[in-house]
Amino acid sequence: MAQYTPMIQQYLKVKEQAQDAFLFFRLGDFYEMFFEDATLAAKELEITLTGREGGGGEKIPMCGVPYHSADNYIHRLIEKGYKVAICEQMEDAATTKGMVRREIVRVITPGTVMEGKTLGDKSNNYMVCLTQKNGMIAISACDLSTGELYLTSALYSEKWLKDEIGIYEPSEILGDTALIHTVKSELMTGNRPVTFTDYEKNKADLVIEQFGETVWARLGEERQHCLATLFSYLHETQRRSLGQLTEVSTYEPDNYMILDPFTRRNLELVETVRDRSKKGSLLSLIDKTETSMGARMLRRWIDKPLLQKNKIEERLDAVDKLYHQFILRQDIREQLQEIYDLERLVGRIAFGNANGRDMNALKVSLARVPALIELCLNSPSETLQKIASSLDHCSDLKELIEEAIVDEPPVSVRDGGMIREGYHEHLDELRYASVNGKRWIAELEAREREATGIRSLKIGYNKVFGYYIEVTKSNVASLPEGRYERKQTLANAERYITPELKEKETLILEAEEKMMGLEYSLFIELRDKLAGEIKRLQRLAEQVAEIDVYQSLATVSAERGFVKPVITDAFDMKIKQGRHPVVESVMRDGSFMANDTLMEQEDPRILLITGPNMAGKSTYMRQVALISILAQMGSFVPAAQAEVPIMDRIFTRIGAGDDLIGGQSTFMVEMADIQIMTEKATPRSLIIIDELGRGTSTSEGMAIAQAVIEYVHDHIGCKALVSTHFHELSHLEESLSSLRNYSMAVQEKEDEVQFLRKLIPGAASSSYGIYVARLAGLPGSIIERANGLIHETMGTMDKHDHEKNAQVESATGREQSAAASEDNTYSGLSSDMQGLKADEYVMESKVFEKAEESAQDTEVVQLSIFDEEDIQPKKKAAHAEIDPAVKQIIKKLKTADLMNMTPLEAMQFVNELKKKVNDL
Numbered sequence: 004m005a006q007y008t009p010m011i012q013q014y015l016k017v018k019e020q021a022q023d024a025f026l027f028f029r030l031g032d033f034y035e036m037f038f039e040d041a042t043l044a045a046k047e048l049e050i051t052l053t054g055r056e057g058g059g060g061e062k063i064p065m066c067g068v069p070y071h072s073a074d075n076y077i078h079r080l081i082e083k084g085y086k087v088a089i090c091e092q093m094e095d096a097a098t099t100k101g102m103v104r105r106e107i108v109r110v111i112t113p114g115t116v117m118e119g120k121t122l123g124d125k126s127n128n129y130m131v132c133l134t135q136k137n138g139m140i141a142i143s144a145c146d147l148s149t150g151e152l153y154l155t156s157a158l159y160s161e162k163w164l165k166d167e168i169g170i171y172e173p174s175e176i177l178g179d180t181a182l183i184h185t186v187k188s189e190l191m192t193g194n195r196p197v198t199f200t201d202y203e204k205n206k207a208d209l210v211i212e213q214f215g216e217t218v219w220a221r222l223g224e225e226r227q228h229c230l231a232t233l234f235s236y237l238h239e240t241q242r243r244s245l246g247q248l249t250e251v252s253t254y255e256p257d258n259y260m261i262l263d264p265f266t267r268r269n270l271e272l273v274e275t276v277r278d279r280s281k282k283g284s285l286l287s288l289i290d291k292t293e294t295s296m297g298a299r300m301l302r303r304w305i306d307k308p309l310l311q312k313n314k315i316e317e318r319l320d321a322v323d324k325l326y327h328q329f330i331l332r333q334d335i336r337e338q339l340q341e342i343y344d345l346e347r348l349v350g351r352i353a354f355g356n357a358n359g360r361d362m363n364a365l366k367v368s369l370a371r372v373p374a375l376i377e378l379c380l381n382s383p384s385e386t387l388q389k390i391a392s393s394l395d396h397c398s399d400l401k402e403l404i405e406e407a408i409v410d411e412p413p414v415s416v417r418d419g420g421m422i423r424e425g426y427h428e429h430l431d432e433l434r435y436a437s438v439n440g441k442r443w444i445a446e447l448e449a450r451e452r453e454a455t456g457i458r459s460l461k462i463g464y465n466k467v468f469g470y471y472i473e474v475t476k477s478n479v480a481s482l483p484e485g486r487y488e489r490k491q492t493l494a495n496a497e498r499y500i501t502p503e504l505k506e507k508e509t510l511i512l513e514a515e516e517k518m519m520g521l522e523y524s525l526f527i528e529l530r531d532k533l534a535g536e537i538k539r540l541q542r543l544a545e546q547v548a549e550i551d552v553y554q555s556l557a558t559v560s561a562e563r564g565f566v567k568p569v570i571t572d573a574f575d576m577k578i579k580q581g582r583h584p585v586v587e588s589v590m591r592d593g594s595f596m597a598n599d600t601l602m603e604q605e606d607p608r609i610l611l612i613t614g615p616n617m618a619g620k621s622t623y624m625r626q627v628a629l630i631s632i633l634a635q636m637g638s639f640v641p642a643a644q645a646e647v648p649i650m651d652r653i654f655t656r657i658g659a660g661d662d663l664i665g666g667q668s669t670f671m672v673e674m675a676d677i678q679i680m681t682e683k684a685t686p687r688s689l690i691i692i693d694e695l696g697r698g699t700s701t702s703e704g705m706a707i708a709q710a711v712i713e714y715v716h717d718h719i720g721c722k723a724l725v726s727t728h729f730h731e732l733s734h735l736e737e738s739l740s741s742l743r744n745y746s747m748a749v750q751e752k753e754d755e756v757q758f759l760r761k762l763i764p765g766a767a768s769s770s771y772g773i774y775v776a777r778l779a780g781l782p783g784s785i786i787e788r789a790n791g792l793i794h795e796t797m798g799t800m801d802k803h804d805h806e807k808n809a810q811v812e813s814a815t816g817r818e819q820s821a822a823a824s825e826d827n828t829y830s831g832l833s834s835d836m837q838g839l840k841a842d843e844y845v846m847e848s849k850v851f852e853k854a855e856e857s858a859q860d861t862e863v864v865q866l867s868i869f870d871e872e873d874i875q876p877k878k879k880a881a882h883a884e885i886d887p888a889v890k891q892i893i894k895k896l897k898t899a900d901l902m903n904m905t906p907l908e909a910m911q912f913v914n915e916l917k918k919k920v921n922d923l
């Protein structure tokens with residue numbers, strides 16, 4: 004340390020307090036960065052890296068950004084997930100002897116950013132804090148820019164933790180090291196990077212100071228601990244009081260329908276699976292809100308559909324009343340259009356970084372409130388009337404701003420020009436002095452021109468010399484001697500001052516300085532006054548948001564022909580002519596095929612849907628889920644008629660290959676999810692499984708699919724929609740009393756297949772995979788070859804007449820090998836195993852209920868081999884001895900009781916064996 008200059012020493016001392024952040028160190032008009040900060044910032048911000056003598060001989064890496072354009076650079080770093088600590092000069096450099104004191108005044112982090120582009124137009128920016136205590140996990144989520152603060156807790160469950168965090172899509176997560184470690188690898192959040200901070204300090208007194216003893220005492224211990232941790236961090240980074248956090252909204256996780264991150268994503272509730280864009284999601288379809296706080300509230304409603312019938316009905320009633328009132332909706336929208344983002348405006352006022360323009364935006368917004376109240380009071384909706392009659396006009400606050408702030412104030416709050424004339428007497432006097440002084444100067448210019456006869460003489464001003472008289476060089480000789488004191492020589496001109504000019508200058512500058520100081524303090528006084536009324540303003544923002552959401556839902560429902568659902572406490576779901584709102588919206592008018600849904604306690608409770616690829620199975624299943632979600636959030640639904648029971652959870656397992664996360668295979672993820680489903684689903688849940696078991700071999704996949712369906716049927720007893728490409732599973736209809744086969748209708752004409760997109764009773768007869776492959780434009784040679792293979796298989800199957808095999812065989816190469824082998828037993832397959840070290844071994848296991856011939860329980864093992872070149876099974880020479888290791892594995896498989904294993908166990912067992920075969 005000693006080798007460095009005092010300034011660098013000071014830098015290093017401050018930097019110790021902000022080790023995980025870039026330190027923006029104020030030096031005059033610049034924020035400078037040094038050492039590693041400088042090297043990295045130069046790279047990230049694409050600015051020049053220089054060096055500075057800092058003592059110790061070597062040059063210290065340095066880079067800097069101008070104070071006036073720092074915001075832009077700060078936000079670029081924040082967007083990349085970094086933190087930025089702002090270190091300011093705490094003393095006036097001009098009047099301080101020695102080193103100016105410097106301190107960190109705020110640490111801006113991705114979760115605490117209050118301004119700038121980083122905050123998307125409408126969406127929230129949450130920071131989430133995770134803690135655990137007494138076997139409970141607590142989560143608090145805070146958006147400093149809007150003043151929202153949510154708090155909840157539950158018994159320790161990793162699944163719940165991930166589900167809940169997924170809803171907030173936080174940009175920053177802090178708290179308990181172990182919990183952070185748990186969520187870090189698998190977090191399903193939006194496109195933004197997430198910043199993680201292990202943070203375990205906590206300060207209860209900060210929370211008590213913020214919300215009072217009573218609120219504190221009402222919180223459970225684990226929640227207290229969580230808030231105390233969050234506030235400790237906020238205090239450390241923001242270093243000021245957080246007036247915008249006026250309330251803590253606690254909630255119980257089981258008050259809302261549970262939608263895990265996979266389900267939210269699969270159903271494309273807020274963004275699409277393909278490119279994670281908002282466009283194409285359910286939210287973007289139903290978002291006709293006019294205000295940002297309305298848009299955020301709508302998003303919260305989608306994230307957390309309600310479970311209480313009366314609350315849902317209250318919302319539905321408001322939508323219903325507006326649905327039928329086109330003109331009223333228009334009028335309400337017109338008022339809302341003029342209302343700015345109240346939550347963020349108010350947030351900035353409380354935080355202390357609102358400027359004159361923010362004040363005026365608030366004023367303009369408040370001006371719309373009386374008309375909005377009037378409209379709602381006269382609406383036929385009791386809910387809207389209720390909101391309107393409790394709505395606070397805040398017109399006193401509007402008047403305050405109106406009296407104080409000019410119509411077009413500047414951005415900066417320090418340069419004056421904000422306060423209206425007549426607002427403050429002394430300010431007016433100072434202004435008069437300054438204006439008079441300037442007028443005097445203008446007159447002086449005219450007088451000097453006349454006295455000297457120099458027409459081009461002018462009076463100018465700069466920061467260094469103040470006011471001066473400027474004369475071009477060619478006219479200097481005409482100046483009278485003695486009166487002018489030369490101050491500056493330019494290429495073509497000379498600049499002079501006179502004692503008279505300097506005297507006036509002092510008066511003007513003093514008045515201006517005082518004026519700016521006074522304006523600033525008047526502005527702060529007004530801002531503080533408004534900040535003191537923040538609760539009223541926040542309540543107003545929330546009520547405006549709610550009105551906005553109702554008009555949005557009503558507008559969409561009317562535009563898209565949605566109907567009011569009947570919410571029931573019963574079990575049955577009855578949808579007539581249901582539609583997928585988003586798929587329908589992108590289709591030409593009328594071409595979407597509506598389908599009914601009927602699911603009852605007894606029969607049918609589970610719909611097993613077969614049908615070719617592209618037939619519309621996924622669309623159908625998703626539409627049922629979306630209708631439920633829309634209904635429970637209080638919206639109309641895309642159907643001709645709908646009776647919707649309240650669901651506690653929608654669970655979807657859609658086997659798309661795009662959900663590879665954390666290095667797990669799709670199949671592993673699928674199985675882990677199914678395991679959670681078996682644990683969590685209740686009779687009031689809706690389960691949607693699309694193409695279960697696709698990620699593994701046919702026989703395994705089908706065995707698992709069957710076992711899962713049986714489990715859902717016998718042990719969970721909830722509604723389920725299951726689509727499968729295993730047509731063989733349709734036999735389940737015979738053994739499971741509440742399961743019915745359905746399929747998506749197709750029409751065959753000669754060589755053509757037409758998808759009718761109609762759900763019909765009964766299983767599909769064919770999968771038309773090859774037809775779809777042709778539609779997708781696969782080369783003719785491949786299509787021909789595939790057709791050939793199918794026929795070959797069919798021929799072999801006929802020959803063997805293996806009724807039991809009909810369950811497992813499909814047109815893939817693997818199965819052909821097994822079917823074509825002489826016998827599906829150990830000895831029959833043995834010949835295939837010889838000399839195939841270089842080939843891929845694929846092993847499949849299948850348990851048949853009963854071997855018909857032997858009339859006793861038997862396990863049949865199939866081992867088949869692919870040749871890598873053409874994925875075509877090849878029979879190999881049958882002489883050599885079987886490898887003992889292979890024998891062992893086969894034995895193990897033969898004795899394994901696969902059917903009595905849980906799906907996860909079965910999968911692990913088979914994977915283990917596969918690995919052994921591969922290791923041979």
Ligand SMILES: Nc1ncnc2c1ncn2[C@@H]1O[C@H](COP(=O)(O)OP(=O)(O)OP(=O)(O)O)[C@@H](O)[C@H]1O
Binds near residue numbers: 616619621
């Ligand atoms: N009810 C419908 N009316 C009109 N078009 C539909 C309907 N349902 C689906 N489609 C169209 O068919 C396409 C395929 O639908 P979907 O993905 O649901 O089929 P799928 O049977 O699940 O196919 P796969 O098994 O290949 O996933 C959709 O993208 C949509 O354009």
